[in-house]
Amino acid sequence: MTAKILVMTSGKGGVGKTTSTAALGAALARSGKSVAVVDFDVGLRNLDLVMGAERRVVFDLVQVVQGTAKLSQAMIRDKRLETLWLLAASLTHDKDALTADGVAKVIGELREKFDWVICDSPAGIDRGAVLAMRHADVAVLVVNPEVSSVRDSDRVIGLLDSKTEKAERGEAMEKHLLITRYDPARAGKGEMLTINDVRDILAVPLLGVVPESRDVLRASNSGAPVTLGYPAGAAARAYDDAMRRLAGEDVPVTVPTDATPLLGKLFKRKAA
Amino acid sequence: MNLLRWIWSDRRSPPRATAAVARERLTVLLAHEGMRRDESDLLSRLQAGIMAAIQRQVAVQPGQVQVEIHRGPSVTTLAIEIEIPA
Numbered sequence: 036m037t038a039k040i041l042v043m044t045s046g047k048g049g050v051g052k053t054t055s056t057a058a059l060g061a062a063l064a065r066s067g068k069s070v071a072v073v074d075f076d077v078g079l080r081n082l083d084l085v086m087g088a089e090r091r092v093v094f095d096l097v098q099v100v101q102g103t104a105k106l107s108q109a110m111i112r113d114k115r116l117e118t119l120w121l122l123a124a125s126l127t128h129d130k131d132a133l134t135a136d137g138v139a140k141v142i143g144e145l146r147e148k149f150d151w152v153i154c155d156s157p158a159g160i161d162r163g164a165v166l167a168m169r170h171a172d173v174a175v176l177v178v179n180p181e182v183s184s185v186r187d188s189d190r191v192i193g194l195l196d197s198k199t200e201k202a203e204r205g206e207a208m209e210k211h212l213l214i215t216r217y218d219p220a221r222a223g224k225g226e227m228l229t230i231n232d233v234r235d236i237l238a239v240p241l242l243g244v245v246p247e248s249r250d251v252l253r254a255s256n257s258g259a260p261v262t263l264g265y266p267a268g269a270a271a272r273a274y275d276d277a278m279r280r281l282a283g284e285d286v287p288v289t290v291p292t293d294a295t296p297l298l299g300k301l302f303k304r305k306a307a
Numbered sequence: 308m309n310l311l312r313w314i315w316s317d318r319r320s321p322p323r324a325t326a327a328v329a330r331e332r333l334t335v336l337l338a339h340e341g342m343r344r345d346e347s348d349l350l351s352r353l354q355a356g357i358m359a360a361i362q363r364q365v366a367v368q369p370g371q372v373q374v375e376i377h378r379g380p381s382v383t384t385l386a387i388e389i390e391i392p393a
Contacts, residue, residue, distance in 0.1 A: 182329050189337050193344050225324025232330045236337060 038071075038149040040142060041281075042171040044195070046187030048158030050179045051215040054251055054261065056155040057085045058271070059175075061260035062278035064119035068150040071110065073122045075167035076157040077132060080124035086113065087258025088121050097125035100137030106144050115263055120149070133166050142170040160190055165198050172201065173209040173281075176239060179216050180228040188237055211242035213277060218247045219290050230290070243277030244290045245270050269293045350374050357387060365391055 043056045053076075060072040074082035077097060083089045088111050094104035099122070106122075113119035122145075125132065145152045156167035168174060174195050178188045195208045202208055214233055221227040234241050246269050254264035262271045262278075269291040279286045354374045361367050371390040376383060 182333055185333055186336065186340075189340065197348075222326065225326045228326050228329055232326065236330065236333050 036069075036147060036150065038146045038152045040146065040152045040154065040170050040172050042154045042156055042168040042174050043177060044156040044164065044168055044174055044191050045158065045177040045184065046160055046164075046191040047179075047184045050177050050184050051245070051251075052158075052177050053081050053085050053155055054255065055175070055177050055213060055215065055245075055274070056082060056153050057260035058262045058274040059278050059281070060151070060153050061113075061116060061119060062262045062275050063151050063153075063282070064113070064116040065262070066278065066282065067118070068282075069118040069120075069148070070151045070153065071120045071122060071145050071149045072153045072155065073145070074124035074155050075133075075163060076155065077124045077163060078126070078129050079157065080126055082155050083111075083121060083123045084258065085255050086121055086260060088113070088123070089258070092123040095123045095125040096141070097128045097132045099141050100133055102137070106141060115259075131162070133163070135166065135169070138166050139170065160187075160194055164191075165194060168195060168199055170200055171195075171208070173211065175211050175213050175242060175281075176237070177213050177215055178233055178237070180214060180222065180230075180233055182228075185228070185233060185236055192237065192239065210239045211281070212237060212239045213242045213245065215245040216247045217244050217290060219292070230288075241288050242280055243273050244288060245273040245277075246290055246292065248293065346376055346378075350376060353385075353387075357389070361389060361391075367391065 043052045043059075045052050056072050060070045064070045072082060072086070073096065074080050075096070076082070080095075083092050091111050094109035096109070098104035099106050099109045109122055111121045111123065113121065142152065154167045154171065157163040176188050176191060178184050192210065195210060196202050199208055212234060214230055217230065218227055222229045230241065230244055248261075248268060248270035250261050250265035250268040250270045254261040257264060261268070262274050265271050272291040276286050276289070276291075280288075354372055357374065358367070358369060358372050361372065367389065371392075373386075373388040375386045377386065
């Protein structure tokens with residue numbers, strides 16, 4: 036088995052890397068693939084919490100990298116999907132605890148055992164972020180339709196094209212754009228950058244558009260990837276579509292919407 | 308109903324599509340920042356090329372070759388400083 040290594044990256048914090056890692060990881064696992072999601076945010080781990088596995092973390096990535104724990108001891112199997120596994124980041128160490136050689140070794144082992152390895156990058160463009168993207172075959176840029184997020188993503192594109200193993204071999208890094216927290220109504224009114232604006236400015240092909248949705252907070256509150264917690268909602272459907280495109284299916288990009296509640300519809304009609 | 312909405316709506320300024328402003332600012336900014344990135348790529352390639360050419364004749368260390376670009380309003384100059392050991 037040779038896994039595809041995917042890095043979920045953005046530069047800016049708070050745009051939805053961890054949410055997207057959990058959601059895409061769970062969607063891939065439910066489609067029958069074996070998936071490892073790896074938290075690279077050493078010191079500020081949260082993927083365990085979003086996946087609902089925070090009380091089951093015994094060993095973490097830093098201990099595996101430093102050789103004080105075996106990979107098999109540190110991998111946590113998801114309770115809902117048996118092909119979904121988590122490797123948590125460390126709470127106590129700082130991001131300098133990861134060594135380049137140690138990370139290379141862990142990624143090499145994961146590559147043999149899974150179909151997909153999703154690396155959840157820390158925010159920023161320094162060492163931790165570079166280590167997370169270092170061995171990637173494919174990068175997903177998580178972007179909010181907002182100026183600072185777009186600018187930071189452009190910086191990250193520069194890193195992906197220079198600091199990764201793939202770039203150093205002279206190969207082109209495969210990049211995809213995942214726009215999150217998109218509000219079609221505001222974009223329609225000219226209050227928010229549109230999907231085409233973001234795609235054209237960054238010149239990266241679109242993987243998916245996740246609309247602003249209440250499901251995302253609800254799901255993280257209860258420790259479930261949104262694709263498992265609220266599978267019928269707009270956000271989950273957007274992630275499912277993105278997952279199918281990642282897996283190579285030809286799925287047209289649409290922005291899923293949540294059905295307007297009946298009462299809301301009635302009021303809208305009255306007001307019009 | 309429409310009259311009510313007209314009264315309540317904000318009529319102080321015409322609706323402005325701020326997204327268009329964002330798009331324009333980003334396009335200008337990223338073009339500029341991309342240029343700076345290309346420039347530093349160019350510098351490191353020049354430095355490596357010059358080093359290789361000189362090392363064929365003289366023994367110099369990487370730190371002894373300095374390459375700089377000065378971008379002026381109309382002219383861009385490239386300064387190359389090579390320290391050759393006596």
